[in-house]
Amino acid sequence: MSVIKTEALTYVYGEGTPFRKVAVDNVDLEIEEGEFIGVIGHTGSGKSTLIQHFNGLLKPTSGSIYIDGEKLWEDKARLRAIRFKVGLVFQYPEYQLFEETCYKDIAFGPKNMGLSEEEIDKRVRETAKLFGISDAMLEKSPFELSGGQKRRVAIAGVMAMEPKVLILDEPASGLDPKGRSKILGLIREYHREKKNTVMLVSHSMEDVAKHCSRILVMNSAKIFCYDTPVNVFGRASELESMGLAVPQITRVFNRLKALGHDLGDEVYTVGYGKELLLNSLRKKQGGEP
Amino acid sequence: MLKDITIGQFFPGKSPIHRMDSRVKLLLTVAFIVMLFLAKNMYSLGIGVIFTLVTYLISDIPFKMILKSLKPIMPILIFTSILNLLFIRTGDVYWEWKIIKITSDGVDTAVFMTVRIICLIVGSSLLTYTTSPIDLTDGLEKLLSPLKKIRVPVHELAMMMTIALRFIPTLIEETDKIMAAQKARGADMETGSIIKRAKALVPILIPLFVSSFRRAEELALAMECRCYHGGEGRTRLKQLKMHLVDLIAALYVAAFIAGVVLVNIYVKK
Numbered sequence: 282m283s284v285i286k287t288e289a290l291t292y293v294y295g296e297g298t299p300f301r302k303v304a305v306d307n308v309d310l311e312i313e314e315g316e317f318i319g320v321i322g323h324t325g326s327g328k329s330t331l332i333q334h335f336n337g338l339l340k341p342t343s344g345s346i347y348i349d350g351e352k353l354w355e356d357k358a359r360l361r362a363i364r365f366k367v368g369l370v371f372q373y374p375e376y377q378l379f380e381e382t383c384y385k386d387i388a389f390g391p392k393n394m395g396l397s398e399e400e401i402d403k404r405v406r407e408t409a410k411l412f413g414i415s416d417a418m419l420e421k422s423p424f425e426l427s428g429g430q431k432r433r434v435a436i437a438g439v440m441a442m443e444p445k446v447l448i449l450d451e452p453a454s455g456l457d458p459k460g461r462s463k464i465l466g467l468i469r470e471y472h473r474e475k476k477n478t479v480m481l482v483s484h485s486m487e488d489v490a491k492h493c494s495r496i497l498v499m500n501s502a503k504i505f506c507y508d509t510p511v512n513v514f515g516r517a518s519e520l521e522s523m524g525l526a527v528p529q530i531t532r533v534f535n536r537l538k539a540l541g542h543d544l545g546d547e548v549y550t551v552g553y554g555k556e557l558l559l560n561s562l563r564k565k566q567g568g569e570p
Numbered sequence: 571m572l573k574d575i576t577i578g579q580f581f582p583g584k585s586p587i588h589r590m591d592s593r594v595k596l597l598l599t600v601a602f603i604v605m606l607f608l609a610k611n612m613y614s615l616g617i618g619v620i621f622t623l624v625t626y627l628i629s630d631i632p633f634k635m636i637l638k639s640l641k642p643i644m645p646i647l648i649f650t651s652i653l654n655l656l657f658i659r660t661g662d663v664y665w666e667w668k669i670i671k672i673t674s675d676g677v678d679t680a681v682f683m684t685v686r687i688i689c690l691i692v693g694s695s696l697l698t699y700t701t702s703p704i705d706l707t708d709g710l711e712k713l714l715s716p717l718k719k720i721r722v723p724v725h726e727l728a729m730m731m732t733i734a735l736r737f738i739p740t741l742i743e744e745t746d747k748i749m750a751a752q753k754a755r756g757a758d759m760e761t762g763s764i765i766k767r768a769k770a771l772v773p774i775l776i777p778l779f780v781s782s783f784r785r786a787e788e789l790a791l792a793m794e795c796r797c798y799h800g801g802e803g804r805t806r807l808k809q810l811k812m813h814l815v816d817l818i819a820a821l822y823v824a825a826f827i828a829g830v831v832l833v834n835i836y837v838k839k
Contacts, residue, residue: 338754361756364753364756368754369751371751374751376777379772393756394756
């Protein structure tokens with residue numbers, strides 16, 4: 282059974298005013314459990330609006346959403362329970378830290394779930410460990426930490442609820458390259474360990490190509506495609522016409538192909554590209570000693 | 571949700587009232603209030619009502635905005651009418667039950683007061699509907715500038731007001747975001763006792779304060795980087811200028827005030 286399913290989901294901002302805007306238009310989507318999904322799309326394509334529906338923060342104007350087979354908004358009292366199933370990490374999550382210590386902040390979600398003290402403690406320590414937060418850091422005030430550290434604490438706060446689906450809205454934005462790859466690496470680690478579904482909203486094709494098993498492309502409030510990276514990046518020209526780009530390394534290989542050096546089509550990560558290049562170099566050197 | 575709150579919502583437009591100088595508009599709004607309080611009987615107040623309606627027509631502001639501006643003062647309206655009905659005991663008695671006595675004078679005064687308050691609110695909200703907050707504070711600064719002589723920091727006050735107005739939507743948006751984020755972590759703000767709900771505000775207020783202070787610091791720095799040093803010797807991009815429309819507006823208001831005064835004198839009950 283799919284963990285998230287939407288049927289003709291539509292959301293309109295400012296209905297009945299001159300500022301009316303369709304943010305999500307008739308979206309049908311089915312997401313299987315255990316996937317690592319990248320969500321890409323231009324600014325204003327409706328990604329953020331779409332993901333806010335998955336844990337019942339926004340009520341669809343029309344259409345329906347099923348989480349784990351359960352229809353959302355049928356019973357309002359169930360919404361909180363659903364929010365524990367689908368964890369949502371907003372953009373710049375460090376701005377929502379508020380407790381005196383990082384430990385307490387991470388414990389905020391699990392506490393709201395009504396877990397026992399020991400269970401909360403276990404989860405906080407486990408998540409902190411998984412997310413590279415030291416015990417010393419746990420006792421500090423979140424406002425003493427660096428930007429990247431704060432970000433990690435904030436994300437851990439959602440992870441500690443152990444949601445079935447973890448959705449992250451640009452978790453790496455505003456960080457330096459090192460912090461960026463650290464955060465993304467840790468999220469991938471989490472996915473590997475817990476086998477939960479992870480949705481990653483990102484602007485960076487490189488990041489999405491590197492980590493995700495499937496990619497959801499949004500374009501002007503509609504789903505353009507939901508497919509494997511190979512199939513998505515195979516439509517490079519269409520992506521470009523939407524103002525999205527394929528990963529830089531793919532562009533390099535496409536150009537090389539246009540110049541008559543066909544080294545392979547499905548190059549989306551720098552690592553794989555490097556391998557291909559080295560192989561072909563070796564072949565060349567081997568061919569003419 | 572929070573976005574529905576309108577604080578002096580501005581409706582861009584091209585009506586004569588939109589084109590007026592904000593200083594003149596401010597002064598005429600004061601004149602309008604004076605007009606309403608000059609009215610002594612139903613007939614002269616009727617002129618005030620006509621003035622309000624005609625001005626609304628000229629301004630091109632949708633009529634449903636009248637209702638919207640009245641909504642928050644409904645309790646006051648109901649409260650004053652009830653007080654007037656119950657405590658004015660002169661005139662013909664319409665209805666009596668134990669100590670409660672409804673009289674003709676009571677009804678008259680209740681209607682009179684209610685109509686006056688409605689006109690007051692509806693008419694003066696026209697000022698904020700047709701003037702952008704920036705124009706408004708500019709006008710206010712200019713009008714109050716004589717106070718500089720007695721060392722009132724007029725420019726600084728106006729700048730503070732401008733900044734405050736500018737950041738209201740930003741803060742509302744920010745609050746919405748933080749609320750959504752805490753809700754996503756299972757914060758429960760809708761149920762429970764008052765104390766529980768007040769406690770549930772902590773996770774929203776702390777991040778909001780932190781980010782407001784950060785924003786204030788960044789803004790101060792940005793202003794200093796652009797050499798802001800107060801009002802001394804500062805010139806404006808948009809100079810306030812009076813036009814023909816302002817003169818006509820002044821005459822229009824004056825005519826209505828004269829009308830009110832005349833009706834007060836000549837039309838008696």
